[in-house]
Amino acid sequence: MLTTALLSLGMVFVAELGDRSQLITMTYALRYRWWVVLSGVAIAAFTVHGISVAIGHFLGAAVPARPLACASAIAFLIFAGWAWCESAAGDGENASTASEPRFALLTVVSSFALAELSDKTTLATVTLASDHNWAGVWLGTTVGMILADGLAIGAGRLLHQRVPERVLHAVASLLFLLFGLWLLFDDALGFRSVAIAVTAAVVLAAAAAVSVRMAQTRQRRRASVAITGN
Numbered sequence: 001m002l003t004t005a006l007l008s009l010g011m012v013f014v015a016e017l018g019d020r021s022q023l024i025t026m027t028y029a030l031r032y033r034w035w036v037v038l039s040g041v042a043i044a045a046f047t048v049h050g051i052s053v054a055i056g057h058f059l060g061a062a063v064p065a066r067p068l069a070c071a072s073a074i075a076f077l078i079f080a081g082w083a084w085c086e087s088a089a090g091d092g093e094n095a096s097t098a099s100e101p102r103f104a105l106l107t108v109v110s111s112f113a114l115a116e117l118s119d120k121t122t123l124a125t126v127t128l129a130s131d132h133n134w135a136g137v138w139l140g141t142t143v144g145m146i147l148a149d150g151l152a153i154g155a156g157r158l159l160h161q162r163v164p165e166r167v168l169h170a171v172a173s174l175l176f177l178l179f180g181l182w183l184l185f186d187d188a189l190g191f192r193s194v195a196i197a198v199t200a201a202v203v204l205a206a207a208a209a210v211s212v213r214m215a216q217t218r219q220r221r222r223a224s225v226a227i228t229g230n
Helices: 002-016 020-029 034-059 065-089 093-098 104-117 120-131 134-162 165-188 192-229
Strands: none
Touching: 002 120, 002 134, 020 034, 020 104, 020 134, 020 165, 034 104, 034 120, 034 134, 065 104, 065 165, 104 120, 120 134, 165 192
């Protein structure tokens, strides 16, 4: 069991580095308290990998990835709109306090679980559980995911301390939008080229909007300096 647990832990930890799940976790860490995100990730990982182990070891079946990816895409698109509304609502410490909803933990657990059920890590867990000790696979994959996503939470908290709250909400909204579009077009519909084109267009549009906003800010500052000088 120990060997299986270590094998599963190492596999999931390496697979999660730079993966979509880490980016999702970091995005949540920009909005919610670290312990809320970590608890949500732990609960979701324990549940999802438990289901995967049961499917792989006891049933030998496959996870229906596309319907789950579609549901996950819809959830992330909703979260994108939610985060954008929060970014437009205001800035400052009061906004930070009000931005964490009552059901933040449920939000993290549900969306992370949906995303993971359609992820390659879950499929790998099903495969491992089919011919290895199921308890070791469950323990190893769960701990590996928590450790990998813990790194993402740390990165998110560092950004949270250095970037204004309103900007963080806008970034979170953009990331949720990208996750949702990618899950919809690539994982759910199977159109990877469309997913690449759509997400690239969104990134370019966001970059253009930021450039325009920065130019407007510089113009206002110059006008303010000119008025002060006169």
